[in-house]
Amino acid sequence: MRASEPVGDSADEYVLGRQRLYMLPTRHGLYFALLLLVMLLAAVNYNNGLAYGFTFTLAAVGLVSMLYTHRNVTGLRLTIKDATPVFAGQSARFPVYLHNTSKTRRPGVWLLSDSYSRCVDIAPHSSHPSSLTVAAPRRGYLPCPAFSVASAFPFGLLYTWAKPLLPINRCLVYPAPGPRLPWPQDPDLSHRHHRGQSVDGDDFVGLRAYQPADPPRHVHWKAAARGAEWLTKRFGDSTGGVVWLDWTATHGGDVDGRLGVLCRWALDADRAGLRYGLRLPGLEIAPDSGPRHLHKCLRSLALWRPVGVF
Amino acid sequence: MFFKLRTYRPPDRAPDRHAANGLLLSASAAFALHIQRLPWWLSLGVCGLVAWRYLMENFGWRHPPRLIRWSLLLAAVVAVFNAYGTLLGREAGISLLAILVGLKILEIRSLRDYFVSVFLLYFLTLGAFLFSQSLLTAGLAFAVAVITTAAVVRLSLPNALPASEGLRLTVAILWRAVPIMLVMYLLFPRIQGSLWGLPADAFDAHTGLSDTVTPGSINELSSNDAVAFRVDFAGQVPAAHQLYWRSLVLSGTDGATWTRAREASAVNAESWLYSGVGEPIDYTIDFEATGRRWLVALDVPVSVPAEATARPGFILEAQRPVQNRFQYGVRSYPAHRAEPIAPGERALNLRAPRPLSRRVRALVDGWRREADPVRAVLRYFNEQDFGYTLTPPLLRENFLDEFLFVSRRGYCEHYAAAFALLMRHLGIPSRLVVGYQGGVWNNAGDYLVVRQADAHAWTEVWRENRGWTRVDPTAAVAPERIELGMNALQALLAQGALPGELETATIRALLEGRWLARQWHHLGMYWDAANTAWNRWVMAYGPERQQRLLQSLGFDTPSWAQVGATLIIGVAALLLVIAATLLWTRNKSDPVTAAYRRFCAKLGKTGLARRAHEGPLDFYHRIVTARPDLAADSKPIIALYVTLRYGNVAREDLIDQFRGRVRRFKAVGH
Numbered sequence: 001m002r003a004s005e006p007v008g009d010s011a012d013e014y015v016l017g018r019q020r021l022y023m024l025p026t027r028h029g030l031y032f033a034l035l036l037l038v039m040l041l042a043a044v045n046y047n048n049g050l051a052y053g054f055t056f057t058l059a060a061v062g063l064v065s066m067l068y069t070h071r072n073v074t075g076l077r078l079t080i081k082d083a084t085p086v087f088a089g090q091s092a093r094f095p096v097y098l099h100n101t102s103k104t105r106r107p108g109v110w111l112l113s114d115s116y117s118r119c120v121d122i123a124p125h126s127s128h129p130s131s132l133t134v135a136a137p138r139r140g141y142l143p144c145p146a147f148s149v150a151s152a153f154p155f156g157l158l159y160t161w162a163k164p165l166l167p168i169n170r171c172l173v174y175p176a177p178g179p180r181l182p183w184p185q186d187p188d189l190s191h192r193h194h195r196g197q198s199v200d201g202d203d204f205v206g207l208r209a210y211q212p213a214d215p216p217r218h219v220h221w222k223a224a225a226r227g228a229e230w231l232t233k234r235f236g237d238s239t240g241g242v243v244w245l246d247w248t249a250t251h252g253g254d255v256d257g258r259l260g261v262l263c264r265w266a267l268d269a270d271r272a273g274l275r276y277g278l279r280l281p282g283l284e285i286a287p288d289s290g291p292r293h294l295h296k297c298l299r300s301l302a303l304w305r306p307v308g309v310f
Numbered sequence: 311m312f313f314k315l316r317t318y319r320p321p322d323r324a325p326d327r328h329a330a331n332g333l334l335l336s337a338s339a340a341f342a343l344h345i346q347r348l349p350w351w352l353s354l355g356v357c358g359l360v361a362w363r364y365l366m367e368n369f370g371w372r373h374p375p376r377l378i379r380w381s382l383l384l385a386a387v388v389a390v391f392n393a394y395g396t397l398l399g400r401e402a403g404i405s406l407l408a409i410l411v412g413l414k415i416l417e418i419r420s421l422r423d424y425f426v427s428v429f430l431l432y433f434l435t436l437g438a439f440l441f442s443q444s445l446l447t448a449g450l451a452f453a454v455a456v457i458t459t460a461a462v463v464r465l466s467l468p469n470a471l472p473a474s475e476g477l478r479l480t481v482a483i484l485w486r487a488v489p490i491m492l493v494m495y496l497l498f499p500r501i502q503g504s505l506w507g508l509p510a511d512a513f514d515a516h517t518g519l520s521d522t523v524t525p526g527s528i529n530e531l532s533s534n535d536a537v538a539f540r541v542d543f544a545g546q547v548p549a550a551h552q553l554y555w556r557s558l559v560l561s562g563t564d565g566a567t568w569t570r571a572r573e574a575s576a577v578n579a580e581s582w583l584y585s586g587v588g589e590p591i592d593y594t595i596d597f598e599a600t601g602r603r604w605l606v607a608l609d610v611p612v613s614v615p616a617e618a619t620a621r622p623g624f625i626l627e628a629q630r631p632v633q634n635r636f637q638y639g640v641r642s643y644p645a646h647r648a649e650p651i652a653p654g655e656r657a658l659n660l661r662a663p664r665p666l667s668r669r670v671r672a673l674v675d676g677w678r679r680e681a682d683p684v685r686a687v688l689r690y691f692n693e694q695d696f697g698y699t700l701t702p703p704l705l706r707e708n709f710l711d712e713f714l715f716v717s718r719r720g721y722c723e724h725y726a727a728a729f730a731l732l733m734r735h736l737g738i739p740s741r742l743v744v745g746y747q748g749g750v751w752n753n754a755g756d757y758l759v760v761r762q763a764d765a766h767a768w769t770e771v772w773r774e775n776r777g778w779t780r781v782d783p784t785a786a787v788a789p790e791r792i793e794l795g796m797n798a799l800q801a802l803l804a805q806g807a808l809p810g811e812l813e814t815a816t817i818r819a820l821l822e823g824r825w826l827a828r829q830w831h832h833l834g835m836y837w838d839a840a841n842t843a844w845n846r847w848v849m850a851y852g853p854e855r856q857q858r859l860l861q862s863l864g865f866d867t868p869s870w871a872q873v874g875a876t877l878i879i880g881v882a883a884l885l886l887v888i889a890a891t892l893l894w895t896r897n898k899s900d901p902v903t904a905a906y907r908r909f910c911a912k913l914g915k916t917g918l919a920r921r922a923h924e925g926p927l928d929f930y931h932r933i934v935t936a937r938p939d940l941a942a943d944s945k946p947i948i949a950l951y952v953t954l955r956y957g958n959v960a961r962e963d964l965i966d967q968f969r970g971r972v973r974r975f976k977a978v979g980h
Contacts (some may be wrong), residue, residue, distance in 0.1 A: 012923045024317065025653055035429045042499065045633065049849045050439040050448055054455070056494035058432065060487035061459065061882070066890050068483060074893065077903075079955070081925070093648055097956055101900040108467045110320040119322055121467070125900055127955060147317035154463045156421075161318035166922060252373040 012080045012167040016073055020162045023070065030159035033063060049103045058284030059262060062157060069158050070105050076122075078192045080132070080144060083171035085298070088139045088256075088265070092171035094132040098122050098149075108153035112161070136173040139256065139302045144169040164204050174298040177267055183243065242277040242287050245297075259301050267303070272296045280304050322390045322421040325465055330418065331365045332473065335426060337415055337453045340431050342448075343438045344404055349393050355386065360413030364671045366416075374416060383413055387529035387665030424465060431458050438903075443635075445844040454962060456480055457759055486892075490884050491636060497877040499870050500853045519557055519604065519765055525720065527930040534762035538746060539606055540842055541758040545594035548699040550748055551792050554768065554780060555606040555760060559623030565664030566709050568727060568742045586612040587641025595784050596653055596846060606745055606760075609780060615639060622655075623741070624778075630744040637850055648777035659772065660728065662731060667711040674735050681877045683736045684771060684781060687729060691786040694718070696725075698788035700803060704888055722747075722791070726767040737774035740922040743780070754832075755839030755948040765795045769782040801937070902954045903963055905972045909947055912977045913940075926951050940977060947971050 014020075015232040025033070036059050044049035077099040083092040100106050100122040102108055107121045122128040136142045150161035245265045262278065269276040270289065277287035278297045283304065285297055324334075337360055345353050359382075365371040385411040387397065394402040413429045418424050429694045434459075435451050456477070457458035463476040471479075516735040527685055539555075562571035591608060603624040605618055615638035626640070666674060673690075673937040680686040691954045694720060702720040705712045713720065713728050733740035749758040767784040785792045860868040863876075910929075918936055919927050933942045950968040 005648060013925070021318070022315065026319065030423070031425065031429065034397055035432065042436065043909045047500075047502075047852070048439050048443065049851055050443045050451070052449065052498065053448070053491065053848075054436050054439065055319065055494055056491045056498070057452070057484070057487060058455070059494065060490035061483055061491060063885060064483050064487045064888060067885070067892050068479075070889075071892050079925070099903075099955070101903055107489050108320070110318075112318045112320070119320070119467075129956070152320045153467065154483070155459070156425075156462065156465060156592055159319050164316060164318070 012144075012165075012169055013308075014080075014162075014165055016076045016078070016162050018074060021070065021160050022163070023066065023073055023158055023160040025158050026152060026156060029062075031093050036062070038083035063157075065155050066156050066158055069151060069160050071104065072153045072161065073109060073149055073160050075102060076100065076106065076109070076149065078149065078165070080169050081143070081169040083142075083168045085172040085174055085295070085302075088136060088176040089175045089244040090136055091133045092136040092170065092173065094169055096130045096132050096135070096169070098128040100124060100126055100128065106151075106153075108151050109152045111147060112150050113140050115145075116147070136171060139173050139175040139259065140281065142171040142173050143170070144218045149210075152237070165232060172299060172302055174257060174302045175259040175263045177264040178257060178262075180264060180268070181261055182244050189220045198263055207292050243274050244279060244287070245269065245276055248279075259304065263298060266294060266297045287292060314687050319647040324420055325418060327367050327425065328473070329461060329465040330363065330405060331423065332457070332464055332476070333415060333418075333431075334367070336363055336454060336458035336461055337411060337427075337431060339450075339457055340411070340434050341408060343435065343450055343454060344408060347401060348405055348408060349771065351388070351389070352408065353799065356408050356412040359416050363418075364414050369400075372420070379413055383409070386413075389695075402436075404434070407437060408433050417777070421465070428458055428462055434804065443845075443849050445841050448844075464789075472559045472916045475964075479932075490881055490888075492505065493884060494854070494882040495851070496859060497873055497880065499873055500851075500856045502853050519602075520560065520566055521602075522721050523560055523727065523742060523744060525705065525713070525724040536762045537838075538760050538762050538764065540596040540752075541760065542594045542596070542756075544594075546589075546591075547751070547758070548644070550795065551785075552609075552784075553745040553748050553758075554609045554743075555749075555765075556609055556625055556743050557604045557606050557772075558622075558743070559625055560742040560744060561623075561658050562603050563661070563663065563727075563731070563742075565662070565731070571658055577789075585647040586610065586650070587645040587647050588643050591642045591644070592639070594637055594821050594900075596635065596637050596842065597632060600632050605632075605638070607640045609639050609644070610646050611639040611642045611652065611878075623743075624801075628948055632811045635845055635849065635882060636852075646777055648775055651772055656739050656772070659741050660734050660737065662734040664708070666735060667708055669715060670711050673714070674732065678736055679731075680861060683738065684733070686737075688781070688783060689727065689734055691729075691783055695743055696787050697783070697802075698791065698799075700800070722782075722784045725771045725787060729781065729783040730769045733769070733771050739768055743768050743770055747782075749796065750797060751833045752839055752842075754836040755842050757839075757842060759838060763800070766791075766796075858898060901969060902951070905969045906951050906955075909951075909972045909975060912946075912972075912975055916977045918977075926955075937977075943971075943975055947975060 010291065030067055036055055039051065039055040039058070042048070043055055058067075076123050076290065079097040079099070081095045081097075082250065083094045084090050096111060098120060103124045105122065105124050109122060111118045111120070111130060113132060113134065115135070116133055118130060118132075120128055134142070134145050142166040146166050146174040148161045148164050150159055152159040185228050243265070245262050250261045253261075264282075266275065266276065266278065270291075270293075273289065274289045275289050276297075278285040278300060280300065283300060285300060338357075341353070341356050341360070348356070356567045362371065362374070366373065369583060380598060386689050387406065390402055390405045390409070391397055394405070396402050397406060398866060407430065411427060411434055412429045413432060418427060421874075432455065438447055438451050441447075460476040460480040463479055464471055464473065513567060513681070523738045558570065560568035560570055562569045588611075593608065595606060597605060605628055607624075607626050610624045611626060614620045616638065617638055618628055619625045624646075646802055675691075677683045677686045697719050699720060705717060710728060712730055713724055720841075730740045730742050743978070744765075744767050746760045746764045748764050749760035752759055753755075766784070768784065770778045771781055773779050787801065790802060853919065857868075860873065906926075910952060913920070913933065916937070918933060924932075926948050930944060933944050948969070950964060950971065954964055954968060
């Protein structure tokens, strides 16, 4: 149910330079420091040369690992793109490309936001496509959340992270499609249906409430199996049908609910290959068909704000 | 008010199978390091714990319940207490630590458990150094540390890095860490002594010379192959029969046991210094720990090292028990200017408490009439059927009588004690000297190795005008002991030969080993040479050497604050250098980015600069709007850039095409 049309190409690019990066020891890193202290005390007390050497080796390895942790993230270039539109309730995926222009592999690089974490491993001289996934609960524009790039590679004793990135990217969130309701009005189709149980044409045109007389092969079994109410698939000739999806036909309920119904109708009409138009208070889109038209309608539904009193 | 920094920490992950298996490998290696010290039941138990975890990781065994783990721990603690009588101290401590590591590994569920196990393993590895600081121990322990660290590398990565990659990375980091480690090792302030009291078994129980000699008691040292000390000669190496290393002088005797005489301390020890005769011999002794205070010096020393004091009888004594290997330099002379013997000393060295049996008295009376009684007694030992053996019969009642007339078998202690007693009965002041004789020359390192098995006892007699003169009665019985050394003598004894009655050629034939044995012997020499270099240059680094190093660095009177600052600056400077080598290559960006930058720069000159966060397509739209004349040339460049950058392809021909188009691209300003 994902619309395939990208909204735009606005891409945000970042380079993780030194100024952007912070570093702190992890909890285990602090314990490691404590361990080194205890080992050093043992070396001093027993006046043991090898114990000194061993302790200092581990300490030096810890210090050098700091540089490796830094190297794993520094110089990394990121491109963030707009997410393809989703319906409310789904997850928005913002494509994030991580460009490793260095000749060293960068394993264990994390993309972290408040609600999302993902670990990637970027080969040398390559771009790694990844994504930042966030829940899109409401229709409208969803901004890309602030996120950071972090790594505790190689030992997990230290971790480095970038100053949070605040991309300008956003995701268009269509309203959540409402329940499958019968068409608001379809004079062109209803009279054909009354002619009998054999329906003209093979094109699926929509669904209506199940009636005991409907043939079993026309029952929308998939929906029934999911526990939804029984619906009957209706077939007809896709040419010639024109439907007006009208705000006023959605009968009360809250704004989002009514937009959801319109959204469902638009999707069904598109699937049925119908020409359909959209009427919202203060907005009218002339009947048309095709993916661009669908996107235009859904976008209007996503961004529509009630005007005046209704 | 602090600025609250928002941190983003990669989430902890439970260790996976690969990480656990890596840890099991390193734990096994760490246990192997200690296996000779752990009681067998403990080694078995720890192996069992590791095996259990292995089965859990790879064959789906369940986690043992908490009750079982705690009971195992309790049982182990009780067993360790039973075995050692304490829970403190080195051996018990290592045993407990091994058990703890095993149980902790069995318990691992979270990242925290894993790190605790790793840290315990590091500590267990460190524990090996309390027992041995040899090159071998160091090598093994560092290998264990590398394996452990490589396991940790794999831990931090969800998409498990191959084991070889983790190992390669660990070695690379370790390699870069070496200079920093050296700076810390050399500059970290070393102190003398310890911070707090050490447990009773903090140092090894050493074998070595004992302070008393009782001929006929069991000989413990002859089979001890441990190195007692090594010697570096500055000049000519003395001949084998001159290599008498003196440690103790025993003047007191009750007829059976010889001890250090309390009265001897009344004699002014310093009087014997600076009176050597002949060519001086300068040498440095690399002395192994003994836990005692006696040192060794070639007959007869005339200088006192800083760490030692001179004692009567030309012997050197350390100022505190020797708990760690250390080095000292001495100068000796082959002979000594005679000085009159003090009356007290003369009386002390004539004391012979037990009355002689009748047949011994008859012998002594016979010798008394000889012109040179010393030579007469030696001739007697040589001509009668006295024999040299390392397993003499035990003598109980009257040592002198039984030895001279019944057993006639013994080794150096028997002959030296018997000879000294006879001298005293003949009115010649004499005493026992205990130390080492000989040593084996190491060609690989050009030094002499003296082992515990080279321990020897001989006598000194007072001669008018000549002073204390060394007489070694063992040489009269078994000259091979002195000429060829203890090693050769033992080899001869092992082949059933009788010392003192063999032709030189026969001895050579007997000693000439097989080819393989000789090679093995050579290899042993090289190994010992490597260890010696290690001890001299690495392990001997202590407060004194540090002081010397600091002085050579320009600190006349180094304060700890100065040294600490130098240490920190040195480490920081090295880190910067390593950072530069690690990060320097970064600025050379990849060809695609560089070409795209050139393209943007060309457009920038016409006033159409790309904005910092403008994607290629957005930029293209702006180009088309602002400069429609450039659209046709820009389009393929933008398309190629997008393909190369976001298509996750890196085809060489596309890159070349891209660069070519950028090169040909011309943006002329309006």
